[in-house]
Amino acid sequence: MYREEFIGEFRIVEYEGYRLSGEGYAVVAVPDAGLVGVIGAGQLIKSMKLKEVGGIDSYIHLPPVAVISRGEIRLPIRIFYGEDLLLIYSEFIPSTPSIPQLARAIINYVERKGANFLILMSGLPVPNRFDLEKLRTYYIATTDYVASKVKDLDVVPFENGYLVGPYAMLLKESVNYRLNTLVLLTESYLEFPDPEASARNLEIFSKVTGKSIDVKELLEQAEVIRIRARDTMKNVVRNLAQMRKEYEYAVPLNI
Amino acid sequence: MSEFDEEFKRFLRRMRELERRTREYIEDEIRRVAEEIRSEIESVERMLSPSWSHNGYLRPLYSIRDEGSNYVLYIDLPRVDEGTIDVKFLGNKVLIRARLKEETRFSEWSGRGGEVRFNEYREVIELPFTIEPSKVKVITKKRVVKVIIPKE
Numbered sequence: 201m202y203r204e205e206f207i208g209e210f211r212i213v214e215y216e217g218y219r220l221s222g223e224g225y226a227v228v229a230v231p232d233a234g235l236v237g238v239i240g241a242g243q244l245i246k247s248m249k250l251k252e253v254g255g256i257d258s259y260i261h262l263p264p265v266a267v268i269s270r271g272e273i274r275l276p277i278r279i280f281y282g283e284d285l286l287l288i289y290s291e292f293i294p295s296t297p298s299i300p301q302l303a304r305a306i307i308n309y310v311e312r313k314g315a316n317f318l319i320l321m322s323g324l325p326v327p328n329r330f331d332l333e334k335l336r337t338y339y340i341a342t343t344d345y346v347a348s349k350v351k352d353l354d355v356v357p358f359e360n361g362y363l364v365g366p367y368a369m370l371l372k373e374s375v376n377y378r379l380n381t382l383v384l385l386t387e388s389y390l391e392f393p394d395p396e397a398s399a400r401n402l403e404i405f406s407k408v409t410g411k412s413i414d415v416k417e418l419l420e421q422a423e424v425i426r427i428r429a430r431d432t433m434k435n436v437v438r439n440l441a442q443m444r445k446e447y448e449y450a451v452p453l454n455i
Numbered sequence: 456m457s458e459f460d461e462e463f464k465r466f467l468r469r470m471r472e473l474e475r476r477t478r479e480y481i482e483d484e485i486r487r488v489a490e491e492i493r494s495e496i497e498s499v500e501r502m503l504s505p506s507w508s509h510n511g512y513l514r515p516l517y518s519i520r521d522e523g524s525n526y527v528l529y530i531d532l533p534r535v536d537e538g539t540i541d542v543k544f545l546g547n548k549v550l551i552r553a554r555l556k557e558e559t560r561f562s563e564w565s566g567r568g569g570e571v572r573f574n575e576y577r578e579v580i581e582l583p584f585t586i587e588p589s590k591v592k593v594i595t596k597k598r599v600v601k602v603i604i605p606k607e
Binding site (some may be wrong): 204330331389422426427433434 | 513518522535561
């Protein structure tokens with residue numbers, strides 16, 4: 201272990217020293233609709249050959265889990281790094297009351313590691329996902345700089361509506377830290393793993409950052425991923441129901 | 456019949472009506488609570504049991520939605536051979552069986568099911584109503600099955 205720190209009730213461990221260079225991109229992937237963010241992040245780690253440099257744990261807010269990866273003992277929330285990209289990845293979701301504290305700890309940490317541009321990629325659950333052939337991607341930009349990055353891309357602004365869950369808290373917290381934040385939300389299933397939506401988010405990510413990501417491989421592996429992600433998805437759906445994810449279907453009464 | 460008798464009869468009628476409504480309300484509430492408990496137990500059971508079996512089959516993810524005049528059941532069957540999807544209805548149960556396109560195993564997963572080879576999906580879904588098989592429509596798209604069950 202290289203370094204250890206505590207932010208609130210979360211313990212952040214680094215296995216080696218690192219700092220973001222260049223633009224300083226940060227991606228946070230946590231389980232949400234269709235596991236879109238987590239599946240996309242998995243491909244990003246593979247495609248960019250990111251190195252695992254740390255992890256986050258909590259004795260109070262996270263399930264008592266040890267992740268064993270290639271014989272190494274890892275923490276439930278994992279930190280990956282490669283030059284100008286920091287990626288925080290979790291297949292576990294903390295209890296609903298713990299999410300604000302976790303979001304605060306993550307945003308505080310990535311900002312101190314030199315992140316300037318935060319990209320959050322998730323699914324936007326739509327009831328007619330079964331019938332959709334072409335998936336639409338919506339975006340939320342917290343600054344004019346971020347908006348200019350997606351200006352000419354095939355994305356639609358998410359202007360009115362609700363976001364519920366961990367990404368909502370990460371977005372709000374990133375505004376407090378004045379980070380350039382881009383949220384990409386692609387139409388997806390809520391209750392089934394949706395690698396197709398992940399691939400669509402990665403295509404946009406690739407154009408925004410100029411990084412080449414192998415989306416073809418993800419699409420080829422889509423069905424295997426759907427099989428492997430079933431148990432994680434099953435557990436996540438229950439958590440999403442507890443945090444009243446269905447509010448996202450609500451039409452705001454007044455804007 | 457005196458005015459008092461008439462009034463007493465009306466009073467009795469009102470009491471019987473009140474008793475009937477109270478009984479119906481209590482019965483409805485008991486049914487609702489029983490359904491909630493059943494669904495909660497089912498959900499906990501599903502959470503604690505793995506979605507695969509050592510006997511070589513996988514249990515698919517599914518969801519049920521109320522879409523106005525129909526109940527719609529969605530079943531996720533990745534890697535399935537679509538020609539082998541068999542959906543049967545028996546009372547209030549939906550029986551699903553389908554073969555995978557090719558044998559699947561999670562070789563890099565140590566212990567547990569890591570060495571098991573999976574060949575098919577199997578699941579029995581219990582619904583809170585009886586299904587009329589002749590009225591049901593089944594559509595498959597990208598290895599997701601949509602079962603449309605009319606309410607009437």
